[in-house]
Amino acid sequence: MANPTNFFNRSETTMEYDPASPELNQEPELLKTVLNKEGFRFTSQRQKILDLFQSAALGHHLNAEEIHQQLLERGEKISFSTIYRALHVMVRLGLLQELELAEGRKYYELNTPFMDQHHHLVCVHCGNVEEFEDATMTQVGSSESTSRGFSLLNCQFTVYGICPSCQSLLG
């Protein structure tokens, strides 16, 4: 692929985003199809990374470090460069979504159609993250972006606070 895009420079394929993209979760062939359609190659490493997300609970988020670790535990050796490259590609293809959970590193999770999108409640003290859904969010995001002529890609609502257990810890 031409230029080694950083995540947010996904110009070429951005328009391909398909909110109704089917559950790749089942079809093992699908990854190859999706990759090849855009000129990327299917590799076992990419499949293994995607497997990791698919075997976890939907909405479970992982960072590069965790992916590396979990693959090691499964006996798979993989380099960080490969992990990062795979993550970028899969974000571009709409398979994964990048999350900014404000911890100095990026998290990824399976992408879900807009209407099912969930959001995050982060405890700034212990770093715990809870998920929640709220349709309002998506509506606001979509109306806000269309009213300004933006084509919507995704939206993230992140609430920062202190979780109950940390509150008691802190008195």
Next chain:
Amino acid sequence: MANPTNFFNRSETTMEYDPASPELNQEPELLKTVLNKEGFRFTSQRQKILDLFQSAALGHHLNAEEIHQQLLERGEKISFSTIYRALHVMVRLGLLQELELAEGRKYYELNTPFMDQHHHLVCVHCGNVEEFEDATMTQVGSSESTSRGFSLLNCQFTVYGICPSCQSLLG
């Protein structure tokens, strides 16, 4: 100060957050007061950084690089370490808010009371950021967090999309 906390480890002072904190924007003495109350010292560097935010439009966000640059242009020499340290302190004191605009670096802006909080619409292609307000957002954030026993600190709603001009560029 005991430990050089990174931003999200603001345990000690977290509980001090006061959404109704007054307009420090006018009172030149106020920064000193707020700092001293928490055992921090008032310094000209901190004042200059805060001035930068206060002289810009409310809701204008800056990163460390831009702060450094703008101070240079004003004839002020300041080191990056000082800038970063000052930003952390002011976030802890509730004067500034840290933003995750997904560009590999952190932005800061004047903190505003919850009910006036605004959110961001980011063009993932050109990086342009537009602001908007929506009371719903704050309501959802606050109800979500209280229903789980979290004490709310702040919330960020970030919408990613492609702006009109980039859309036409991309055909």
Next chain:
DNA sequence: ATGGATAGCGAAAATGATTTTCAATAGTCC
């Protein structure tokens, strides 16, 4: 299937934002 073109891999070096170290300086408080 086979082979050529080249995307992708791993290892190591490079980057870039942010953080820390340390000696010198400067607020705070008595």
Next chain:
DNA sequence: GGACTATTGAAAATCATTTTCGCTATCCAT
């Protein structure tokens, strides 16, 4: 005014992520 110690600047250190480069493996056409 002086002691105590937080803060500063410069330089080195971190840390996540990105890039480079030689080698391998996937894809497409034959």
